[in-house]
Amino acid sequence: METTIKEDKEMEIKQGNKRRMTGSEAVMQSLLHEGVNLIFGYPGGAIMPIYDALYDYQDRLHHVLVRHEQGALHAAQGYARVTGGVGVCFVTSGPGATNAITGIADAQIDSTPLVIISGQVASSLLGTDAFQETDVVGISQPITKWNYQVKRAEEIPEAIAKAFYIARSGRPGPVLIDITKDAQFAEFDFEYKPVTHVRSYVPVTATKLDKINEAASLINLAKKPLALVGQGVVLAGAEKELLNFLEKTGIPAAWTLLGLSALPSAHELNVGMLGMHGNYGPNLKTNDADLIIAIGMRFDDRVTGNVQKYAINAKVIHLEIDPAEINKIIFADVPVLGNVKESLPMLTSKVVANSHSAWLQEFRACDKIEDQKIIAKELYPSKEGMTMGEVVRRVSSVFSDDAIMVTDVGQHQMMASRYFKFKQSRSVVTSGGLGTMGFGLPAALGAQLGRPDRPVCLFVGDGGFQMTIQELGTIWQSKAPVKIILLNNNFLGMVRQWQELFFDKRYASTELINPNFQMITKGFGIDCEKVEKREDLDAAVKRMADFDGPYLLEVVVEKEGNVFPMVPNGAAVSEVRLE
Amino acid sequence: MKQEFTLSIYSENHVGLLNQITTVFTRRHINIESLTTSESAISGIHKFTVVVYTTREQVDKLALQIEKKVDVIKAFVFTEDEIIHQETALYKVPTEALLSGNQIERLVRQYGARILEVTQEYTVIEKTGHKHETQELFEKLDHYGVSQFVRSGRIAVTKLNQELLSNYLKKMEKENTLLD
Numbered sequence: 001m002e003t004t005i006k007e008d009k010e011m012e013i014k015q016g017n018k019r020r021m022t023g024s025e026a027v028m029q030s031l032l033h034e035g036v037n038l039i040f041g042y043p044g045g046a047i048m049p050i051y052d053a054l055y056d057y058q059d060r061l062h063h064v065l066v067r068h069e070q071g072a073l074h075a076a077q078g079y080a081r082v083t084g085g086v087g088v089c090f091v092t093s094g095p096g097a098t099n100a101i102t103g104i105a106d107a108q109i110d111s112t113p114l115v116i117i118s119g120q121v122a123s124s125l126l127g128t129d130a131f132q133e134t135d136v137v138g139i140s141q142p143i144t145k146w147n148y149q150v151k152r153a154e155e156i157p158e159a160i161a162k163a164f165y166i167a168r169s170g171r172p173g174p175v176l177i178d179i180t181k182d183a184q185f186a187e188f189d190f191e192y193k194p195v196t197h198v199r200s201y202v203p204v205t206a207t208k209l210d211k212i213n214e215a216a217s218l219i220n221l222a223k224k225p226l227a228l229v230g231q232g233v234v235l236a237g238a239e240k241e242l243l244n245f246l247e248k249t250g251i252p253a254a255w256t257l258l259g260l261s262a263l264p265s266a267h268e269l270n271v272g273m274l275g276m277h278g279n280y281g282p283n284l285k286t287n288d289a290d291l292i293i294a295i296g297m298r299f300d301d302r303v304t305g306n307v308q309k310y311a312i313n314a315k316v317i318h319l320e321i322d323p324a325e326i327n328k329i330i331f332a333d334v335p336v337l338g339n340v341k342e343s344l345p346m347l348t349s350k351v352v353a354n355s356h357s358a359w360l361q362e363f364r365a366c367d368k369i370e371d372q373k374i375i376a377k378e379l380y381p382s383k384e385g386m387t388m389g390e391v392v393r394r395v396s397s398v399f400s401d402d403a404i405m406v407t408d409v410g411q412h413q414m415m416a417s418r419y420f421k422f423k424q425s426r427s428v429v430t431s432g433g434l435g436t437m438g439f440g441l442p443a444a445l446g447a448q449l450g451r452p453d454r455p456v457c458l459f460v461g462d463g464g465f466q467m468t469i470q471e472l473g474t475i476w477q478s479k480a481p482v483k484i485i486l487l488n489n490n491f492l493g494m495v496r497q498w499q500e501l502f503f504d505k506r507y508a509s510t511e512l513i514n515p516n517f518q519m520i521t522k523g524f525g526i527d528c529e530k531v532e533k534r535e536d537l538d539a540a541v542k543r544m545a546d547f548d549g550p551y552l553l554e555v556v557v558e559k560e561g562n563v564f565p566m567v568p569n570g571a572a573v574s575e576v577r578l579e
Numbered sequence: 580m581k582q583e584f585t586l587s588i589y590s591e592n593h594v595g596l597l598n599q600i601t602t603v604f605t606r607r608h609i610n611i612e613s614l615t616t617s618e619s620a621i622s623g624i625h626k627f628t629v630v631v632y633t634t635r636e637q638v639d640k641l642a643l644q645i646e647k648k649v650d651v652i653k654a655f656v657f658t659e660d661e662i663i664h665q666e667t668a669l670y671k672v673p674t675e676a677l678l679s680g681n682q683i684e685r686l687v688r689q690y691g692a693r694i695l696e697v698t699q700e701y702t703v704i705e706k707t708g709h710k711h712e713t714q715e716l717f718e719k720l721d722h723y724g725v726s727q728f729v730r731s732g733r734i735a736v737t738k739l740n741q742e743l744l745s746n747y748l749k750k751m752e753k754e755n756t757l758l759d
């Protein structure tokens with residue numbers, strides 16, 4: 001009997017027949033039409049009709065019950081980042097929605113496509129300070145790409161279709177749809193039409209040929225060009241187009257934190273990470289370059305340092321999908337609007353084949369200096385305490401430099417980005433723009449559920465771990481085999497580093513007296529191990545990698561390690577400090 | 580160099596649009612000198628006229644940030660010499676002052692103002708013009724005791740022959756038909 005109903009439903013989806021149903025069931029049908037099969041969420045009063053409808057769709061819409069709504073958002077972000085799809089969340093009204101806010105803000109600043117469906121009190125109660133009523137549309141307005149409140153069931157299919165279209169097109173971002181409880185209950189004749197156009201919205205501007213020609217002639221004349229690779233390349237799926245462009249022109253390429261893994265680590269033109277804790281070469285050489293080619297990146301202040309002293313000898317070509325990013329921070333001599341998937345091949349066809357071996361050698365010379373002063377000491381320390389860098393590199397190698405790396409925020413995030421190696425794109429999940437502590441653990445869960453075929457390694461500090469530690473419960477319940485590497489220095493390390501360098505070592509509220517993480521992890525039913533000595537590290541990392549299921553490896557690292565190089569706040573990128 | 584700019588912003592007529600637009604200014608600590616919102620000539624499209632005092636560089640960035648909002652169709656930036664603009668002011672003065680001499684009547688004539696309503700207690704005068712003109716009349720009338728004074732936000736039309744938004748919408752429509 002049940003199968004017949006299911007088959008009928010599937011037939012209807014295919015044929016687009018109208019069928020009478022509740023608003024709640026329409027949510028399920030709409031999600032299926034958009035290809036959704038995974039939802040992260042948490043039920044509550046105002047979203048109960050939707051959860052009730054979900055009960056009948058469990059076989060096609062898998063729901064992951066998180067332990068806090070912030071976890072649902074970060075998990076959906078992790079899922080979206082590794083799959084390239086849209087992450088979907090269900091949250092209830094009031095506190096459910098406000099708990100989601102941090103994750104929405106994170107997704108907005110890092111351009112992650114999400115659709116968040118929040119329950120709302122009945123429309124008759126709106127504005128009356130009803131139980132669990134908040135103005136979530138008002139609160140989330142500045143941190144969503146678009147949001148909308150549905151008060152009638154009939155609006156649901158169109159609102160959801162529009163939400164998915166907006167979330168995934170152009171520069172992606174989070175979209176929130178708030179649905180009142182009466183709209184969830186009401187019945188109407190359901191019909192689904194995907195949205196392919198919104199009058200007031202231009203997702204991508206067509207690339208202009210004259211700008212391509214201008215850019216090409218600058219590239220052909222440049223003696224010291226440097227390409228800056230951002231997440232735009234990953235979001236556009238333009239990794240191949242990027243490689244073709246770089247390999248034809250021989251231009252060295254550096255990457256932003258979110259552009260990491262767009263270019264394989266071992267590629268000869270990959271010269272490393274930009275920004276505050278990036279590599280020595282790309283920071284120093286930004287001010288020697290005579291041409292900067294920014295590709296899908298937005299000149300974040302952590303990348304540019306002092307903008308008055310940034311790229312001082314260079315003209316700037318900016319390939320960008322979002323017109324509001326052009327000239328926002330750094331003036332673009334040649335702005336190239338459009339999707340880099342289209343604009344890069346256009347540019348590649350216009351540039352002459354070249355190589356910049358002498359210029360590339362300058363980066364390699366910088367690498368030698370950085371290696372001597374920093375990297376060797378970090379990876380092969382002579383002191384007793386373990387460093388974060390050596391742990392990261394061990395984990396990277398045990399997975400043949402081909403795992404998905406998820407991080408939380410802080411020193412370990414920078415160490416992981418510096419020392420983990422990559423062979424394929426969409427292998428990094430980290431909170432870039434917002435720098436959200438607590439992001440890592442739920443994001444790793446989402447990443448693992450999105451890519452069950454790939455190993456997922458989370459690096460997390462003892463501070464951020466405790467911000468969303470309850471999601472160990474979700475990991476246990478979903479059996480996602482996430483490998484958690486807890487780098488424990490009993491400090492809020494990055495803040496402590498700043499206190500050491502810029503606040504006379506006045507360690508105000510950065511030392512943590514931590515709980516027994518092993519007992520906690522075991523309490524959640526997850527296998528774990530703690531390593532305190534270097535000689536035990538290799539075997540422990542191997543045990544973790546071989547373990548079938550979620551695993552936590554706690555590594556006690558040196559208490560007062562610092563991340564270098566460092567571009568101090570307000571300094572020029574070329575004033576990058578090695579110690 | 581800071582100067583006065585008028586932004587004409589066209590959007591879909593949705594709840595919350597005003598908030599979406601004003602937060603673009605408030606987030607960047609830019610004071611809105613005047614704001615008028617109404618339906619535009621095109622049905623279903625709303626128009627916001629915003630006056631700000633800032634630099635050309637900043638106002639161009641603001642316009643792009645506003646256009647980035649999904650429900651905003653287009654934001655145009657104009658300098659003073661590119662538009663014809665007006666504001667309306669209402670002044671409430673005691674009728675006694677009007678009757679006790681011809682100074683108020685002279686001011687009304689001189690400033691091209693008009694009397695809207697006269698009651699035994701008060702008289703309401705209206706003047707349409709630029710801000711400095713309505714302000715000047717206020718200062719003159721205030722000698723006779725203005726009990727209430729309000730000024731509307733700016734409304735403006737361009738000095739161009741064609742309607743910018745219609746052109747834009749036509750262009751968009753064409754591109755979309757080509758896509759389909």
